[in-house]
Amino acid sequence: xxxxxxxxxxxxxxxxxxxxxxxxxxxxxxxxxxxxxxxxxxxxxxxxxxxxxxxxxxxxxxxxxxxxxxxxxxxxxxxxxxxxxxxxxxxxxxxxxxxxxxxxxxxxxxxxxxxxxxxxxxxxxxxxxxxxxxxxxxxxxxxxxxxxxxxxxxxxxxxxxxxxxxxxxxxxxxxxxxxxxxxxxxxxxxxxxxxxxxxxxxxxxxxxxxxxxxxxxxxxxxxxxxxxxxxxxxxxxxxxxxxxxxxxxxxxxxxxxxxxxxxxxxxxxxxxxxxxxxxxxxxxxxxxxxxxxxxxxxxxxxxxxxxxxxxxxxxxxxxxxxxxxxx
Numbered sequence: 001x002x003x004x005x006x007x008x009x010x011x012x013x014x015x016x017x018x019x020x021x022x023x024x025x026x027x028x029x030x031x032x033x034x035x036x037x038x039x040x041x042x043x044x045x046x047x048x049x050x051x052x053x054x055x056x057x058x059x060x061x062x063x064x065x066x067x068x069x070x071x072x073x074x075x076x077x078x079x080x081x082x083x084x085x086x087x088x089x090x091x092x093x094x095x096x097x098x099x100x101x102x103x104x105x106x107x108x109x110x111x112x113x114x115x116x117x118x119x120x121x122x123x124x125x126x127x128x129x130x131x132x133x134x135x136x137x138x139x140x141x142x143x144x145x146x147x148x149x150x151x152x153x154x155x156x157x158x159x160x161x162x163x164x165x166x167x168x169x170x171x172x173x174x175x176x177x178x179x180x181x182x183x184x185x186x187x188x189x190x191x192x193x194x195x196x197x198x199x200x201x202x203x204x205x206x207x208x209x210x211x212x213x214x215x216x217x218x219x220x221x222x223x224x225x226x227x228x229x230x231x232x233x234x235x236x237x238x239x240x241x242x243x244x245x246x247x248x249x250x251x252x253x254x255x256x257x258x259x260x261x262x263x264x265x266x267x268x269x270x271x272x273x274x275x276x277x278x279x280x281x282x283x284x285x286x287x288x289x290x291x292x293x294x295x296x297x298x299x300x301x302x303x304x305x306x307x308x309x310x311x312x313x314x315x316x317x318x319x320x321x322x323x324x325x326x327x
Contacts (some may be wrong), residue, residue, distance in 0.1 A: 017119050017224050018233055021129065021242065024122035031121050034108050038127050041094075041101045045134045048094050051087060052138060057147025058084050062154045078158060085155045086172055088148060091138075092181045095191055099198040102131060106202055106217070110209045114217035118224065128221060131195070132249025133242055139189035139308075140300050149185055156182065189308050192249070196256040203257075211257065218254040219268040222247050226270055229277045241297055244281060247274055248301040252309055261311020263321055275324050278302050 026032040058080040065077035105128050109117045118125045142148060156178055159171065173181070187193040203211045225247035229240050251269060255262040262269050281298040306325060311317065 017115065017220070018228055019118070019122050019125050019129075019224055021126055021228075021239060022234065022236070024126045026123040027121070031108070031124060034104050035123050035127065038101045038104055038124075041097045042127060042130050042134070044094060044097070045130075048091060049134070049137055049141065052091065052141045052145075055084075055087065055145060055148065057145070058151050058154070059147055062150065065154075074158075077154070081151055081155050081158070082172070084151050088152055088181065088185065089173055089177075092184050095184065095194050098131065098134075098191070099194055102195060102198055103202040103206070105131070106199065106214060107206065107209060110213040110217050114213055115220050118217065118220055125221070125224075128217075129225070129242065129246035132221075132253075133245040135191040135195055136245045136249050136301065136304060138191045140304075142185075142190060143188055152182065152185055189304075192252060192308060196253060199253060199257060215254055215258050216268070218250045218257070222250040222254065222262075222269045222274060225250070226274045226277055229281065230273065240281065244278060244298055244301055248278070248304055252304060255309040255311050260316065261314060262309065263312055263314070263318075264316040265318055271321060272324065275302070275305070275321070278305075279324075279327075 026035040058077065061073075061077040061080040065073045105124055108121060108124050109128065111117075155173070159173075159175075159178065162171075184190045184194065199214065203209065203214055225243040228234065229243050229247075232240075234240055234243070251262050251271070251274060254269065260267070263271055278298045278301055302325065306312065312322065312325065
């Protein structure tokens with residue numbers, strides 16, 4: 001494998017592991033089978049992200065239909081919203097596919113000691129990182145596009161009116177699905193919320209994998225990624241940014257699953273080191289350029305730790321950690 005190196009040990013779980021995020025391949029038949037099943041879902045991720053980031057919204061059509069509610073204006077708004085909502089349905093359906101495949105990774109990486117499993121099944125560890133990378137990128141893009149919820153709200157209001165006049169036949173999204181989609185998109189970070197619920201369900205239903213193993217796996221992933229960025233394991237800045245997304249996603253999910261969270265004094269995650277590498281990262285942005293006057297590429301990840309974790313403001317969180325993250 002060649003990329004698994006032993007480094008100086010410290011107290012943080014996983015900091016002696018380096019993963020080959022650029023060329024890891026499955027080694028055993030079992031790993032190949034799981035990898036292929038998960039890849040079938042993850043391979044759709046780039047198209048989902050492209051569709052989300054280019055989602056135009058129907059604001060002008062909706063505004064005109066509300067302020068000047070003529071039949072023509074309302075028809076134009078409805079005809080614009082229908083394909084938009086179909087696109088939102090594809091986002092929601094992809095979340096279901098991702099939720100179905102994620103437990104396969106958890107089972108493979110957590111049924112034995114997570115550190116050993118991550119080190120020996122690096123292709124699956126890379127896919128775990130891929131999931132976090134996608135989830136954070138999706139949620140970040142969704143959060144800055146209010147048109148998504150506005151379009152869907154207009155669709156549901158119009159749907160309710162159509163039900164009264166019996167004009168709701170042959171619609172692609174009816175009440176039950178519309179309700180589920182509404183709950184999904186209502187969260188500021190819908191993909192991470194869905195991933196968290198899926199993980200809790202997995203832990204509850206699969207008694208062969210203790211909760212502690214899952215949180216150990218997440219802590220290991222966070223520490224591995226933090227250390228690889230800290231020691232500049234990769235020269236490619238996009239790979240380093242990928243590591244930071246994986247690290248941040250692992251921290252957030254850990255914080256949602258562990259009763260004490262990720263920030264307390266005895267946390268197995270090197271949380272100070274994680275925040276420090278995020279604040280110090282100044283690599284090129286995903287658009288290919290950088291600017292000292294603009295936000296750093298990792299700024300959104302710092303905000304994710306600030307606003308989407310559960311335990312940051314707990315009394316057990318050291319004041320210096322809160323201060324480090326608040327600056």
